[in-house]
Amino acid sequence: MNPNMAFYAVNTKIAAKKGRILKKEDWNKYIESTSVEKLTEIFKSNVEINKAFRESGISSVNRDSVEIALNKLKTVEIEELLHYFSGEYKEFIRTMLMEEEISDLSLVIRKLSREESLNEVSERFVHSKLFTTVDFDDLLTSKDVDQLIDKLKKTPYYNVLRNLTGEHALKREFHMEMKLHVVLYNKIYEAAKKLDKVDFNAVKEIVGLKIDLLNLQWIYRAIKYYNILPEEIFNYSLEGGKNIDLKKIRKLCYSKSIKEFKRLARGFLDYDIFQDLNAEKTGDTEIDINTAALSYMFNYLKDKRYYNIGAAISFIYLLDVVINDLTSITEGIKYHVPKEKLEEYLAYRV
Numbered sequence: 001m002n003p004n005m006a007f008y009a010v011n012t013k014i015a016a017k018k019g020r021i022l023k024k025e026d027w028n029k030y031i032e033s034t035s036v037e038k039l040t041e042i043f044k045s046n047v048e049i050n051k052a053f054r055e056s057g058i059s060s061v062n063r064d065s066v067e068i069a070l071n072k073l074k075t076v077e078i079e080e081l082l083h084y085f086s087g088e089y090k091e092f093i094r095t096m097l098m099e100e101e102i103s104d105l106s107l108v109i110r111k112l113s114r115e116e117s118l119n120e121v122s123e124r125f126v127h128s129k130l131f132t133t134v135d136f137d138d139l140l141t142s143k144d145v146d147q148l149i150d151k152l153k154k155t156p157y158y159n160v161l162r163n164l165t166g167e168h169a170l171k172r173e174f175h176m177e178m179k180l181h182v183v184l185y186n187k188i189y190e191a192a193k194k195l196d197k198v199d200f201n202a203v204k205e206i207v208g209l210k211i212d213l214l215n216l217q218w219i220y221r222a223i224k225y226y227n228i229l230p231e232e233i234f235n236y237s238l239e240g241g242k243n244i245d246l247k248k249i250r251k252l253c254y255s256k257s258i259k260e261f262k263r264l265a266r267g268f269l270d271y272d273i274f275q276d277l278n279a280e281k282t283g284d285t286e287i288d289i290n291t292a293a294l295s296y297m298f299n300y301l302k303d304k305r306y307y308n309i310g311a312a313i314s315f316i317y318l319l320d321v322v323i324n325d326l327t328s329i330t331e332g333i334k335y336h337v338p339k340e341k342l343e344e345y346l347a348y349r350v
Helices: 007-021 024-031 036-045 047-056 063-070 073-084 087-095 098-113 145-151 166-171 173-192 197-226 230-235 246-253 258-269 285-301 310-334 339-343
Strands: none
Touching (some): 007 073, 007 310, 024 036, 024 339, 036 047, 036 063, 036 310, 047 073, 073 098, 087 173, 098 166, 145 166, 166 173, 197 246, 197 310, 230 246, 285 310, 310 339
16 A cells, blocks of 8 residues: 555545435435525535535525535545545645636636626635635735736746736636646646556546546537637647547547537547537537536446545546536526426436
């Protein structure tokens, strides 16, 4: 056993957490709830999910406040996992917290670029206050995007954002977030190289699959909705995929049609990720492709048994699916979406 990783303790802990979070009886109750208030009470009765509500300290129960609480679940769980690691393994897990940090940073940048108030924005933050690389209190004193960028000079994000302007952030929001994710995955792989070979291979498998799915979503949307030039799409794509290397990414970016893109994607991924899209019925393709990607990730990981760092990584990525689904359920209950229809939007099929 690696001296930096209390493997058996981690696996036992993660198995217990997954069992509580994915308990089918609870999920059936979520979907059958008749109001957000009743749904919230059921959420709070779940030992794991309730941790996020305690962390958020919400005082009023509505869709918005419940979603804020749910979005903090991943951070809470990663912080707990960190107690079981030390040395380079702990540093690696800490890099996984950067995704929530990027989410909050993007939120602040969007607010500033739209000239919206930053008052109360901190209530929506999901980053780890214990392990952040950014002084968010200082960022919230920024008057505009230029000032914010200047405050990021000593952080990992400065180099990719230093030429960002408020106008650019407003018009090309998704580009900005892709740039920030380049930093995230570079940091993850940089930290992973310090792990044992078997653990590094687990990172390449699981994180690599996540990158593949992110690239597919990005390229699909860029071609279908944003009318972006192929070379520019390629420049914003992520390296380090499991099945889709840079050569294959370039082919996807230069697809002459969505039909050609889907054909190539099926071949590269060895799976038809588009088979479950119900865009023709819902008219909301962007949500559907996100759910399809999450569903693929969930089905890939749910029964996997890793006897290395993969146990922690797979659990962290399963939390992405859980949070997305619980948020969808909350919204569905708010608008009285029929149970059968609501289930179509979930990656985790009970």
